[in-house]
Amino acid sequence: MIRRLLARAAETARLMIGQPPYEAYCTHMAQTHPGEPVMTRAEFFRNRQDARFNSRNGRCC
Amino acid sequence: MTIGRIGWILLALLGAVALGIVASARGEPVNAVWIVVAAVAVYLIAYRFYALYIAKNVLQLDPSRPTPAVRHGDGLDFVPTNRNVLFGHHFAAIAGAGPLVGPVLAAQMGYLPGMLWILAGVVVAGAVQDFMVLFLSMRRDGRSLGELVRMEMGPVPGSIALFGAFMIMIIILAVLALIVVRALAGSPWGLFTVAATIPLAVVMGVYMRWIRPGRVGEASIIGLVGLILAIVYGRAVAESATLAPWFTYTPVQLCWILIGYGAVASLLPVWLLLAPRDYLSTFLKIGAIAALAVGIIIVAPPLQMPALTKFIDGSGPVWSGSLFPFLFITIACGAVSGFHALIASGTTPKLIASEGDATFIGYGAMLMESFVAIMALVAASVIEPGIYFTMNSPAAILGTDAASAAAAVSAMGFPVTPELITSTAADVGETTIISRAGGAPTLAVGMAHIFSQLIGGKAMMAFWYHFAILFEALFILTAVDAGTRSGRFMLQDLIGLAVPSFRNSSSFIPALVGTLVCVGAWGFFLYQGVTDPLGGVNTLWPLFGISNQMLAAVALMLATAVLFRMKRERFAWVTMIPTTWLLACTVTASLLKLFSATPAVGFLAHANRYSDALAAGTLLAPAKTADEMRRIITNDYIDAALCALFLFVVLSILFYTIRTCLAARRMAEPSVHELPLVAAAE
Numbered sequence: 179m180i181r182r183l184l185a186r187a188a189e190t191a192r193l194m195i196g197q198p199p200y201e202a203y204c205t206h207m208a209q210t211h212p213g214e215p216v217m218t219r220a221e222f223f224r225n226r227q228d229a230r231f232n233s234r235n236g237r238c239c
Numbered sequence: 240m241t242i243g244r245i246g247w248i249l250l251a252l253l254g255a256v257a258l259g260i261v262a263s264a265r266g267e268p269v270n271a272v273w274i275v276v277a278a279v280a281v282y283l284i285a286y287r288f289y290a291l292y293i294a295k296n297v298l299q300l301d302p303s304r305p306t307p308a309v310r311h312g313d314g315l316d317f318v319p320t321n322r323n324v325l326f327g328h329h330f331a332a333i334a335g336a337g338p339l340v341g342p343v344l345a346a347q348m349g350y351l352p353g354m355l356w357i358l359a360g361v362v363v364a365g366a367v368q369d370f371m372v373l374f375l376s377m378r379r380d381g382r383s384l385g386e387l388v389r390m391e392m393g394p395v396p397g398s399i400a401l402f403g404a405f406m407i408m409i410i411i412l413a414v415l416a417l418i419v420v421r422a423l424a425g426s427p428w429g430l431f432t433v434a435a436t437i438p439l440a441v442v443m444g445v446y447m448r449w450i451r452p453g454r455v456g457e458a459s460i461i462g463l464v465g466l467i468l469a470i471v472y473g474r475a476v477a478e479s480a481t482l483a484p485w486f487t488y489t490p491v492q493l494c495w496i497l498i499g500y501g502a503v504a505s506l507l508p509v510w511l512l513l514a515p516r517d518y519l520s521t522f523l524k525i526g527a528i529a530a531l532a533v534g535i536i537i538v539a540p541p542l543q544m545p546a547l548t549k550f551i552d553g554s555g556p557v558w559s560g561s562l563f564p565f566l567f568i569t570i571a572c573g574a575v576s577g578f579h580a581l582i583a584s585g586t587t588p589k590l591i592a593s594e595g596d597a598t599f600i601g602y603g604a605m606l607m608e609s610f611v612a613i614m615a616l617v618a619a620s621v622i623e624p625g626i627y628f629t630m631n632s633p634a635a636i637l638g639t640d641a642a643s644a645a646a647a648v649s650a651m652g653f654p655v656t657p658e659l660i661t662s663t664a665a666d667v668g669e670t671t672i673i674s675r676a677g678g679a680p681t682l683a684v685g686m687a688h689i690f691s692q693l694i695g696g697k698a699m700m701a702f703w704y705h706f707a708i709l710f711e712a713l714f715i716l717t718a719v720d721a722g723t724r725s726g727r728f729m730l731q732d733l734i735g736l737a738v739p740s741f742r743n744s745s746s747f748i749p750a751l752v753g754t755l756v757c758v759g760a761w762g763f764f765l766y767q768g769v770t771d772p773l774g775g776v777n778t779l780w781p782l783f784g785i786s787n788q789m790l791a792a793v794a795l796m797l798a799t800a801v802l803f804r805m806k807r808e809r810f811a812w813v814t815m816i817p818t819t820w821l822l823a824c825t826v827t828a829s830l831l832k833l834f835s836a837t838p839a840v841g842f843l844a845h846a847n848r849y850s851d852a853l854a855a856g857t858l859l860a861p862a863k864t865a866d867e868m869r870r871i872i873t874n875d876y877i878d879a880a881l882c883a884l885f886l887f888v889v890l891s892i893l894f895y896t897i898r899t900c901l902a903a904r905r906m907a908e909p910s911v912h913e914l915p916l917v918a919a920a921e
Contacts, residue, residue, distance in 0.1 A: 190327035192455060193320065194525070195518045196586075200453075203314030210312075220452030224510070226315070231509035231517075231724060233585075 196230035197223065247287065254280025261546070262351060268541035271617045274350070275535060278358060278613045282606040285362040290602040293367065294595075297802070297810040298374050302595035307381045307588060310914075317381075319592035322599055329587045330604040331521055333369070333579050334528065336415055336715050337572025337787070338608055340678035342616035343685075344780060345569045346627065347557040349547040350620040352566050354613065360567075360574025361609035364817030368791055369579045370601030371798035371814060376584035377591055378913045384584045388797050388892075390912045391804060396895040400793055403888035404581060405729050406881070407786040409757075411578070412722045413764035414779045415715045416501075420493045420769055421677035421776075422708055427486035428477040428668055428701075429708045430493075434486065435469035436516060436713055443515035455518055462519045470705050474668060494769040497719075498762040505723040505754055513720050520714035527686075527710045531614050534689040544620035544627065549652065556632035556651070557676070558777050559839035560831065564824040568784030573612025575821065577790025579605065618685030619678075625655025626663055626672070630681050633774040634674040635860070644673045668701030676774040679715075683707035723761070727753035767874045772861040777839070778878060785829050785882065789889040792821040796896040803903040804911045811900075822893065829886045833879055842882065846875035 189199055200222050207216045217225060257277035261269055294300045311317040320328070345353035375387055382390070385404065389397025423430045442465070443458040451457060476482045488496065504512055553561030558569060572578070583601060591597060619627060628648045629637065637644040641657035648655050664672045667687055672680065687703035695702065730753045735742030741749045768775025795818040802811045835841030838848045852859045853868045862868040903910060 186321070186324060188456070189321070190324045191522065193324055193328040193590075194331040194521050195455065195514075197453075197455065198315065198318045198320070198590075202318055206312055206314035206318075223447070223453030227510055227514050229316070231513055231721065232728070233725070 338612035343678035351546040365575035366605035372583040373601035376588040381589035412761035418677040428473040440516040580794035667704035726757040803900040842879040
């Protein structure tokens, strides 16, 4: 229970800074695009970091 | 009668009692907890009854309808996300400096007008806007506000809305930077801690990029420890005769430093400075907001500010203008914020797992932001009113020493002694607190007042003050960097219409040109604000408030047009009531800013005053030469032009909205551009 809550909190904190869960990405790739190359955790991190700061979406006041 | 129903009736009674206590208090200080109780009761009732009414009847949310995250799931931009996790994400994206600063400035009229507007505004306007835009974007593959206006109202209003959003961003960046300048000028302790975040961020950036890729948690702990050390060591810097001058600057010097810094920071690779500092500031922001909530409830401070002050007539020293319309544009974010329309049509709609979650995320997160505004209002009201007015009145009224400031503020009817002014400055570890306009230092004193009663007592007050300044400055600077970057992309796109090679965001020359134009634009308004004898807040904050509320009106007009196109015009009052109110406030306010005969309010009257003096051969402060007089006149005309431009944007969108609604009424069938119920075959 507490372990689940902590995991949720960590997931929230990561999404706040624009990092969706890597595991969900891997699951998605395995299910929908089997056999295609999958980014490593580090590549995934950089990809999401670049996406967050190279978007036209502003941040709030 | 069920137990649940009895519970809601009791909650409504509790809220009514709390509101009654807060509103009817005269003379006796009211405890801040009553404000918190009233606010929370209003939020819960609004959510349970109004938000769910909108979800069920107006929008008719359909949990079985696939969301963009389900249709396009890619594990990257489109990811079905747990509603609680997404709530946190959305709240972190909408919460910024706006809800913290506006209520502090509004406290000059007493806490009651601000509190009532924050509560009524969020329930009827702000949360409705966020929720509606989230819904519109969610039904259209997560498209942005500009695209939504284009789809539902046509290309011309779409372009007008986009251009308006860009201008608003420039004003936001300028006013945010001004707040940082006002907070850090002549404060070596504050500037040192903020400067220390640059090397700290670089260390974090290198750690997350090369040493332990993607380990945000570890890097953030390193950053947090570094920040605390920087705050502690900052006192030694401020007290050192050799180090302090390195971190002591005038507002004008700081203005140039910020402009240079903004240009460099937005051109550097994001992983090096921008991203790590963004992570640190996001976590610090959430942590500080949570700590403030806990602090207010445990400490339960009494409010020193009266419920109403005599300044509701518009004669206040913090900002000029009467309660209507200026209170309703001074508190923008927290009651209703147009900028949220850009966020609610950004990443959040691409992450929603089920349509049913949109109420909790769209309406709920805005209620939370409103609560942040309530806490800021409390923090500004728990400090001695004399100190509040000493910090927020311009130097032109107060003079620069404690004796003249105490005399001026006491003459306003808020007795304060020179000793209290100097001892408060000493308590928070600053040389002076006189005319520290902009809201951030006042909020920091309020937060230090609350936190020090929780941990550390008076001895820790200076630490908590600088912690609060750092927390505000850090996320404001991150917003300035990230905003400059987004602005640069917007500009590159605009120039790219004529010169296609400009759109390439990776090549250096277009990036440099885009950045310089963007920084130059907000830098211009920042410089103007910094050199303004009335502190700049008086000029820039209303422009920001007007533009932000106008964007909210644009978003609500879009929602109205869509309700008509969905053939649900019988529910359109939900968006038309807040639209009408926002139009009344912003149009009145911008006309007053343009044409009011009072120089403190009207830009043109101010320009005329300087033109007349110039013609008569006299100089008016702060100008020391005829050239400076001419520059002040030019600034007034630019501000007036900007105000007129915002007015044009909102009125033209109103025209297109009415046209769209009338056209939709003539049609027999719904004509919205929603995606079909079932995902198209791929």
